[in-house]
Amino acid sequence: MHVHVQHLPFLFNFIHLYFDDLIQQLNQIQHIHRRSRTAIARRNHKRHAKLKQRQALQTVTRPIARVWKLPDLKAYLIYHQIKYSRLPEILRHQLTIQFNNIKHQQFAEHKLPVTALTEQSYVDWILHEH
Secondary structure (H helix, E strand, C coil): CCCCHHHHHHHHHHHHHHHHHHHHHHHHHHCCCCCCHHHHHHHHHHHHHHHHHHHHHCEEEEECCCCCCHHHHHHHHHHCCCCCCECCCCECCEEEEECCCHHHHHHHHHHCCCCCCCHHHHHHHHHHHC
């Protein structure tokens, strides 16, 4: 491309303005303030507390026989496509399953009858697995 001598100042000014604008945009992008580590930790703490509170409300409780072992129980829930978030300790032969989503809780209510975790269901599950 050949530019006539009289148009060189125009071309120079155009290129100069373009690079000045580009440098200014880069400087604006670099001045974004990130959150501090303590602010992020504080926000995560609040978020996790809300999640824990929601999980405490969205639970399914079923009686469970002593013969059920945790790996077998998890495999049983996965087999029935129950998407749980936590399995707290089993207290007084009662299993509490916590969920993050109310749809998952309702699905588990439907899929797990009250007699789903008896000794006989454990034997049936073990025979099914092997």
